[in-house]
Amino acid sequence: MPPWWGKSSSKEDKKKSSKESFIDAINRKLKITSDEKSTSRSGGSRRSRSGAVSQRGSLSRVPSRSPSPSTQVSRCQSFVERPHAQPLPLPGGNHNVLRSNSGINASIRPGFDRGSKPSPLPKPGQFSKKLDRVDGEGDFATASISSDSSIDSDDPSDSRLLSPLTSDYENGQRTAANSPSGTKHMDQLSDVNQESKEILKPSNISFNNQYLSTSPKRGSMNNHVQNLQIPQRGALSSAPDSSMSSPSRSPLRAFGLEQVWNSGPGTGKPFSDIVFLGSGQCSSPGSGHNSVGGDMSGQLLWPQSRCSPECSPLPSPRMTSPGPSSRIHSGAVTPLHPRAAGAAAESPTSRPDDGKQQSHRLPLPPITISNTCPFSPGYSAATSPSLPRSPGRAENPTSPCSRWKKGRLLGRGTFGHVYLGFNSESGEMCAMKEVTLFSDDAKSKESAQQLGQEIMLLSQLRHPNIVQYYGYETVDDKLYIYLEYVSGGSIYKLLQEYGPFGESAIRNYTQQILSGLAYLHAKNTVHRDIKGANILVDPNGRVKLADFGMAKHITGSSCPLSFKGSPYWMAPEVIKNSNGCNLAVDIWSLGCTVLEMATTKPPWSQYEGVAAMFKIGNSKELPAIPDTLSEEGKDFVRQCLQRNPLHRPTAAWLLEHPFIKNAAPLERPVFSADASDPSPAVANAMRTLGIGNARNFPCIDSEGTASLPCRALKTVSGSSDIHTPRNMSCPVSPIGSPLPHPRSPQNFSGRMSPSPISSPHALSGSSTPLTGGSGAIPFHHQKQPMAYLHEGLGIIPRSQTNFYGNANNPYQEPKPDMFRGISQASNVSQEMISSDTGAFGKQYGWPGHGDHRDFYNGQPALADHVSQQLLRDHVKLKPSLDLNPGSSMLGRNGGI
Numbered sequence: 001m002p003p004w005w006g007k008s009s010s011k012e013d014k015k016k017s018s019k020e021s022f023i024d025a026i027n028r029k030l031k032i033t034s035d036e037k038s039t040s041r042s043g044g045s046r047r048s049r050s051g052a053v054s055q056r057g058s059l060s061r062v063p064s065r066s067p068s069p070s071t072q073v074s075r076c077q078s079f080v081e082r083p084h085a086q087p088l089p090l091p092g093g094n095h096n097v098l099r100s101n102s103g104i105n106a107s108i109r110p111g112f113d114r115g116s117k118p119s120p121l122p123k124p125g126q127f128s129k130k131l132d133r134v135d136g137e138g139d140f141a142t143a144s145i146s147s148d149s150s151i152d153s154d155d156p157s158d159s160r161l162l163s164p165l166t167s168d169y170e171n172g173q174r175t176a177a178n179s180p181s182g183t184k185h186m187d188q189l190s191d192v193n194q195e196s197k198e199i200l201k202p203s204n205i206s207f208n209n210q211y212l213s214t215s216p217k218r219g220s221m222n223n224h225v226q227n228l229q230i231p232q233r234g235a236l237s238s239a240p241d242s243s244m245s246s247p248s249r250s251p252l253r254a255f256g257l258e259q260v261w262n263s264g265p266g267t268g269k270p271f272s273d274i275v276f277l278g279s280g281q282c283s284s285p286g287s288g289h290n291s292v293g294g295d296m297s298g299q300l301l302w303p304q305s306r307c308s309p310e311c312s313p314l315p316s317p318r319m320t321s322p323g324p325s326s327r328i329h330s331g332a333v334t335p336l337h338p339r340a341a342g343a344a345a346e347s348p349t350s351r352p353d354d355g356k357q358q359s360h361r362l363p364l365p366p367i368t369i370s371n372t373c374p375f376s377p378g379y380s381a382a383t384s385p386s387l388p389r390s391p392g393r394a395e396n397p398t399s400p401c402s403r404w405k406k407g408r409l410l411g412r413g414t415f416g417h418v419y420l421g422f423n424s425e426s427g428e429m430c431a432m433k434e435v436t437l438f439s440d441d442a443k444s445k446e447s448a449q450q451l452g453q454e455i456m457l458l459s460q461l462r463h464p465n466i467v468q469y470y471g472y473e474t475v476d477d478k479l480y481i482y483l484e485y486v487s488g489g490s491i492y493k494l495l496q497e498y499g500p501f502g503e504s505a506i507r508n509y510t511q512q513i514l515s516g517l518a519y520l521h522a523k524n525t526v527h528r529d530i531k532g533a534n535i536l537v538d539p540n541g542r543v544k545l546a547d548f549g550m551a552k553h554i555t556g557s558s559c560p561l562s563f564k565g566s567p568y569w570m571a572p573e574v575i576k577n578s579n580g581c582n583l584a585v586d587i588w589s590l591g592c593t594v595l596e597m598a599t600t601k602p603p604w605s606q607y608e609g610v611a612a613m614f615k616i617g618n619s620k621e622l623p624a625i626p627d628t629l630s631e632e633g634k635d636f637v638r639q640c641l642q643r644n645p646l647h648r649p650t651a652a653w654l655l656e657h658p659f660i661k662n663a664a665p666l667e668r669p670v671f672s673a674d675a676s677d678p679s680p681a682v683a684n685a686m687r688t689l690g691i692g693n694a695r696n697f698p699c700i701d702s703e704g705t706a707s708l709p710c711r712a713l714k715t716v717s718g719s720s721d722i723h724t725p726r727n728m729s730c731p732v733s734p735i736g737s738p739l740p741h742p743r744s745p746q747n748f749s750g751r752m753s754p755s756p757i758s759s760p761h762a763l764s765g766s767s768t769p770l771t772g773g774s775g776a777i778p779f780h781h782q783k784q785p786m787a788y789l790h791e792g793l794g795i796i797p798r799s800q801t802n803f804y805g806n807a808n809n810p811y812q813e814p815k816p817d818m819f820r821g822i823s824q825a826s827n828v829s830q831e832m833i834s835s836d837t838g839a840f841g842k843q844y845g846w847p848g849h850g851d852h853r854d855f856y857n858g859q860p861a862l863a864d865h866v867s868q869q870l871l872r873d874h875v876k877l878k879p880s881l882d883l884n885p886g887s888s889m890l891g892r893n894g895g896i
């Protein structure tokens with residue numbers, strides 16, 4: 001028995017106990033009600049109409065089985081994703097195995113792996129030796145662990161750029177070109193270390209220059225893996241550090257200072273992150289793993305030591321999540337449940353007599369039924385009370401969400417891993433974000449609250465340019481968050497694959513990003529991690545904001561200091577810790593993202609991480625802007641990159657910028673001739689929900705300012721006055737559009753073949769330097785009295801206009817003629833805007849001056865008007881639904 005098993009009993013007990021509290025905390029956070037439970041249970045008849053439904057009632061309440069194998073094995077799950085992992089044998093041949101390289105055409109292929117042979121099980125001793133050897137090599141890291149296991153290919157700091165151990169799991173090819181970099185970086189680390197201490201003095205950058213010392217030895221690792229790897233207070237974004245939670249992370253991939261310092265273009269490690277800890281907890285770079293999470297008191301971390309099993313072909317028994325396989329393309333993410341998957345062949349901790357645990361339906365029915373299955377009538381973001389786990393549930397295919405099977409790995413993030421989910425009954429797909437919960441950490445309660453807050457926030461969002469949240473559930477020690485599946489990958493990935501976008505694509509994508517941001521900001525919520533890696537694109541060219549791990553609802557009462565984001569996209573005020581929690585930080589990041597789309601790199605990428613942050617935070621310089629962008633594009637970027645956040649236009653304003661207004665529409669409309677019909681999956685879900693005529697399902701326009709029936713889209717899709725009807729996807733379709741694919745992103749840019757990543761140095765030679773925030777902007781200086789649209793909240797007299805009105809922001813000199821045409825906006829939008837503005841303005845004295853919108857207290861600001869309208873429309877059809885924003889209705893809608 002491996003040595004760690006000796007401790008597992010007590011630790012497992014402890015963990016189990018703590019997990020309960022963790023899950024309870026989430027459930028409390030999401031306001032579980034017995035009504036929800038009742039509702040979902042009573043939905044059996046309705047569920048029966050949908051293949052996607054679950055049958056909660058089948059759950060038994062048999063006490064939990066012995067915990068040791070399941071959790072141990074599940075932690076080793078990642079090993080099956082390793083490059084050389086063999087397909088697991090599927091006992092009984094009765095498997096529903098998802099194997100798909102495409103991820104889109106996943107199909108159930110019973111017995112697919114029947115001929116596969118498991119890899120020989122490594123002996124524990126071998127494993128220990130391997131670790132020890134690795135440890136010995138890993139002492140270069142003097143302090144702890146940073147970062148996550150994220151080798152998400154979407155991430156600019158993708159491990160492919162860092163290590164030969166990594167590879168493009170999309171292409172299934174190892175990327176060896178950068179192989180020397182890792183060693184080089186390690187060698188440089190000590191020098192860099194000293195340099196960083198200088199650079200990171202508080203006088204320069206406002207965060208604590210503390211290093212979390214931990215031993216690179218496994219002793220420390222033990223502590224890590226026992227903990228819920230989610231940063232504490234305020235670190236929504238900083239998910240559990242996967243390097244800790246998932247030792248599978250390669251040290252060469254570790255994101256810490258070593259990457260920041262070596263992330264310049266010459267290093268092949270662009271856009272790496274510095275990892276800050278919130279009060280000692282790990283936070284890790286965002287999916288880009290260039291994200292910085294944690295509060296300003298965060299601590300700078302050193303990269304992960306070489307404890308990573310990636311140094312070893314053997315899986316760590318302490319893996320908390322699937323390891324960052326460099327051949328994830330292989331689709332080798334086993335559909336087996338973690339308890340079965342890792343144990344069967346890959347894990348040294350597996351037990352040969354565990355066959356009865358090897359269910360092939362993933363995820364297994366939850367131990368704690370947090371909510372019902374997405375798309376099921378009983379589904380709700382709210383949850384039902386925990387239920388004891390039935391040992392027989394693995395064999396019970398009728399439990400909630402049991403029809404959702406975990407497919408290939410889509411990407412990795414700070415919180416965990418994202419898999420394709422497929423419902424073999426309905427054919428629906430979704431993205432399953434898997435987060436491993438370890439809750440014996442003393443601060444797990446707080447972490448649970450954060451995670452619950454993120455889920456709560458997501459559940460409130462519904463917009464065609466925001467990845468739709470469907471719901472969540474817990475299975476064993478894992479939390480699954482179900483999201484709309486966006487199959488096209490991220491902008492970052494497209495840039496890496498196809499090179500810079502053409503201006504037409506940039507305009508179009510930017511418009512959609514802005515639409516999502518306008519909606520988000522209207523809810524007084526800041527994303528805080530806008531960048532190419534966090535923006536997904538579907539095959540129709542529709543853009544979806546994703547990764548709300550750092551999102552924050554800004555309440556009027558407090559705005560804690562935050563140091564969140566991805567350094568190269570991070571606004572100066574965030575780095576300088578001066579009012580870094582404001583909506584305008586997203587606008588800055590958007591400007592960086594526009595440059596990223598134009599050049600494949602964010603601004604200041606010619607500087608290594610900390611130097612770039614220093615530049616951003618302290619220099620008056622603004623980045624070069626490529627001449628490939630039009631004057632309108634350059635101006636748009638200048639608007640976004642104004643150092644003073646108060647001078648940055650709002651998202652709603654920017655939607656009227658010529659760069660956006662003149663954006664060419666998609667070649668093909670999102671909606672076909674029969675555009676009034678939602679996708680079959682949605683229609684099916686609606687029927688299941690008993691909502692009524694799917695053809696009248698209301699949609700949200702891109703600004704979150706309107707709620708229109710889908711059928712209206714056909715009419716307004718050609719209108720330039722409403723920003724994004726053509727980009728609407730209404731409503732969320734877990735399957736995707738049945739429409740033929742319009743031009744692909746590469747066709748936007750006209751670049752069919754990958755182009756080399758342009759050097760920022762080269763760019764500087766052919767670019768127009770930006771000179772401060774108020775450069776030569778033609779319309780910027782044209783002043784005339786006018787009304788302003790503030791975050792979609794209404795026409796606001798000039799004298800009251802402020803881009804980001806709040807108590808801390810003095811009014812800004814308006815941007816007069818910038819959006820001259822706004823008052824001539826369509827009647828539809830005008831009506832929607834003005835009708836809401838009055839009430840809101842009266843009630844809150846908008847804008848600013850201390851009063852803040854509080855969408856979460858039931859006050860109907862315009863953005864919420866959309867949700868309210870949605871709900872009202874639903875209620876007309878289903879009067880029994882609860883309109884209370886805090887009720888399960890929102891979650892239920894979100895589950896469509």
Ligand SMILES: Nc1ncnc2c1ncn2[C@@H]1O[C@H](COP(=O)(O)OP(=O)(O)OP(=O)(O)O)[C@@H](O)[C@H]1O
Nearest residue numbers: 154286287288411412413414415418431484486547
């Ligand atoms: N809805 C989705 N559809 C398709 N792929 C997705 C989806 N959500 C996430 N992914 C993939 O998974 C990756 C990681 O997801 P995401 O960034 O949301 O995780 P995270 O843990 O929140 O990351 P971060 O470290 O940035 O906080 C993405 O880069 C993307 O490749």
